[in-house]
Amino acid sequence: MKPTLPLEELMSPGHLACQGCGAGIAMRTTLKALGQDTIFTFPACCWTVIDGPFPYSCLEVPLLHMAFEATAATASGIKAAMDTLGKGKTTICGWAGDGGTFDIGLQALSGAAERNDDIFYFCYDNEAYMNTGIQRSGATPYGAWTTTTPVKHFKKEVKKSIDDIVAAHKVPYQATASVAYPEDLYKKLIKAKDIRGFKFIHIIAPCPPGWKAKPEDTVKLARLAVQTGVFPVYEVESGKYLQTIKTAKRKPVLEYLKLQGRFKHLKEDDVTDVQKLVDLRYAELEKRFQGC
Amino acid sequence: MAKDRKKIDFKKMEELPPMVMSLRSMAANPTGSWRNLKPVIDLSQCIQCTICWKFCPDAAIDWIDGNPVINMDFCKGCGICAEECPKKCIEMIKEGK
Amino acid sequence: MKKVMMGNHAISYGATLARVQVIAAYPITPQTQVVELLSEIVADQKLKAEFIKVESEHSAMAACIGASSAGARAFTATSAQGLALMHELLHWAAGARLPIVMANINRAMAPPWTIWTDQNDSLSQRDTGWMQIYCQSNQEVLDSVIMAYKVAEKVLMPVMIVLDAFSLSHTYESVDIPDQALVDKYLPAFDYKYKLDVKNPHTYGGLTTPDWYMEFRIKMHEAMEQALVEIKKEAPVFQKVFGRFYDTVDPYMVDDAETVLVTSGTAASTARFAVDQLRAEGKKVGNLRMRVLRPFPFADVRQQLKNAKKIIIVDRDISYGYHGIWAQEVKSALYGHSQVPVFNFIAGLGGRDIFPETYYNIIALVEKKDKPDQELYWVEVKK
Structure with missing residues (x-):
């Protein structure tokens, strides 16, 4: 059988990601699609550590480490420089976690999206501040335990709808993706690479330590997130929604929750609440899928 | 940056660049010692579907001559390959056995 | 052009x-x-x-x-x-x-x-x-x-x-x-x-x-x-x-000055006008304009202030609970190199104008003192 993705690796082994890290799969797949002519900037996030300490790096593309809230603006600056230096073909990417995207980096993200700067903004979403030890972020879902939403007081607020926030900027391309469907992510990036303007890619990337899940379940969880409707996978091109991984009959959300220790405390009623929230959000999106 | 495994051992300050920058690959950092369980592939059952290869978060499975080859210098033993293998022909066995 | x-x-x-x-x-x-x-x-x-x-x-x-x-x-x-x-x-x-x-x-x-x-x-x-x-x-x-x-x-x-x-x-x-x-x-x-x-x-x-x-x-x-x-x-x-020369510091009638007003920014222009007037009255006053804060020009500051009998640092800034910031900088550069008394005045905060009279008042006050009796002096404040 032929491999479904290019064999070329621009991410070396030996990096410092935890066992079964979803963000590792996300980066590896992304690099396969974007190739060598790519520059990254990272804010503070898991990948700050994963890439490796001085004087090492696991990436074979240039990377600028940057402050937590600065991802999008930094990418805009790199892009402007490359344009003025006659190297406008190089793909410029901001690569941030959910904290750096949903929370502290939201302003810069909104600025770059509104200016429609010709950059990729990636959010690999592991649904909490994992690098600092699992504190809740605006991306943490309802019901989850984190170290700042302890079991007795599990998170009562719903996950911020970052995709809708970005969509409100009318960017030319945005997509959600799951590390369980690397070919889908790959295809989206190959397509988006040729689109001028702001591109937002939101990837669900399970975190075994932060989700209190088994490392071998990372891909299974990323798949269940899609199959249950917790994390629908779609793209929005010039305002048109397209569900790229169809979920004809959604699995009950319990199947997804029960593999994760961070939801272990949820009682039957709580699970019903989570299910309702997921159904509500899914119905909202479904209308957009059908409307296009 | 070549995927060589050479480490850098600075001796003096003068050897450092003016700012912090990478000069070598993390391939100099074998992560195989992190492993508690190690994957063993039964190639006689393998259908070469590439699923184990594409999901490895560590790029520790090489695709060589149409077959998956696990690089034990780097495999952290997460078990995603075994879990995702449709033929269930990767077994996670205790390290040292 | x-x-x-x-x-x-x-x-x-x-x-x-x-x-x-x-x-x-x-x-x-x-x-x-x-x-x-x-x-x-x-x-x-x-x-x-x-x-x-x-x-x-x-x-x-x-x-x-x-x-x-x-x-x-x-x-x-x-x-x-x-x-x-x-x-x-x-x-x-x-x-x-x-x-x-x-x-x-x-x-x-x-x-x-x-x-x-x-x-x-x-x-x-x-x-x-x-x-x-x-x-x-x-x-x-x-x-x-x-x-x-x-x-x-x-x-x-x-x-x-x-x-x-x-x-x-x-x-x-x-x-x-x-x-x-x-x-x-x-x-x-x-x-x-x-x-x-x-x-x-x-x-x-x-x-x-x-x-x-x-x-x-x-x-x-x-x-x-x-x-x-x-x-x-x-x-x-x-x-x-x-055809224009810019050094780390910009001295004005400093060489023979007994009292040197140390200033920065536009406050120096006014200081120079004041120096001219005071010189006309026979007072040996000069002005040292600080141009570069970092890297700090230790040697130039010491050299320019070596003949002064009194040094007055006029700060348009303050480090609350301490001195003006330029005063800290200059005093620290002089420590161990000079025994000259250093007076620190805070003036012109929040855009309050610094007039020639401001400097005349400062000089008049300093003339009465051999050494500073306060860590810093506020200039022209409403009492």
Whole structure:
């Protein structure tokens, strides 16, 4: 059988990601699609550590480490420089976690999206501040335990709808993706690479330590997130929604929750609440899928 | 940056660049010692579907001559390959056995 | 070509002549004309550059860091609250060794809201690793922007050009705009050895353990020491090309002065007027204008103040619970080198004018004292 993705690796082994890290799969797949002519900037996030300490790096593309809230603006600056230096073909990417995207980096993200700067903004979403030890972020879902939403007081607020926030900027391309469907992510990036303007890619990337899940379940969880409707996978091109991984009959959300220790405390009623929230959000999106 | 495994051992300050920058690959950092369980592939059952290869978060499975080859210098033993293998022909066995 | 222009436009022309390649800026009073003129110059294609109209000063500096890392000559300008918002990234730009140049128009910090000048905004950024150059005239502003890139790109450290709100930023003066050809000859194109390069990929700024972090800080300090050498070296070179001389400090009738007024920014112009008047009365007064805050010109300060019998440092800033900030700097440089009494006066905060009378009052008070009997003196405050 032929491999479904290019064999070329621009991410070396030996990096410092935890066992079964979803963000590792996300980066590896992304690099396969974007190739060598790519520059990254990272804010503070898991990948700050994963890439490796001085004087090492696991990436074979240039990377600028940057402050937590600065991802999008930094990418805009790199892009402007490359344009003025006659190297406008190089793909410029901001690569941030959910904290750096949903929370502290939201302003810069909104600025770059509104200016429609010709950059990729990636959010690999592991649904909490994992690098600092699992504190809740605006991306943490309802019901989850984190170290700042302890079991007795599990998170009562719903996950911020970052995709809708970005969509409100009318960017030319945005997509959600799951590390369980690397070919889908790959295809989206190959397509988006040729689109001028702001591109937002939101990837669900399970975190075994932060989700209190088994490392071998990372891909299974990323798949269940899609199959249950917790994390629908779609793209929005010039305002048109397209569900790229169809979920004809959604699995009950319990199947997804029960593999994760961070939801272990949820009682039957709580699970019903989570299910309702997921159904509500899914119905909202479904209308957009059908409307296009 | 070549995927060589050479480490850098600075001796003096003068050897450092003016700012912090990478000069070598993390391939100099074998992560195989992190492993508690190690994957063993039964190639006689393998259908070469590439699923184990594409999901490895560590790029520790090489695709060589149409077959998956696990690089034990780097495999952290997460078990995603075994879990995702449709033929269930990767077994996670205790390290040292 | 001579042109009458405001200080803010002198910055814009300076940046244009320096052929900056990426500008990222956010408007703030009293800096706005800097970016307004630059945006027009870029849109008119009189300067081949990208102008990113960012949504905050934090993003302005972030974009400059990105641009400079990619090998472009980057520029921004700000003031007060904007500079404070950038604070984190000022450290970042210096730590990443990026030769970014920024103009800061001195405006007092809020609360209460104010738009008028004092130097607490830039002096609060003293320890971020930026060179700081305080200007007295619009000509000096324009020239300093050009010189700043020369020095910054040699030593790989960023530079802040500092000028007073309104008394310089909005004051019109005759300024010589040098020929582009001369500037091009003086300031070669930016060729950054450590740029983000897909053909030679490196990661910049990654996690660094205690094993090496300190050595990189030593390198920054050494670069700043070298910057002092370069500023001194550039002064005659710049003079040869453009006919104007800028040193680390700017003395006026200091050699035989018994009392030296140490000032910075536009307050020095007034001080010089006062010195002339006092000299006419037979008083041996001089003025030392501090131009470079970082790297600090220890030797020049000691040399210029070696004949003084009394030193008066007039600060348009304050470190609450301590002295004025320039006073700390100068006193620390003199410690162990001079026994001369040093008087510290705080004047002109929040844009209150510093008049010649302000200096006459200061001199009159100091004449009555052999040495300071207070850590600092407030000037012309309502009692």
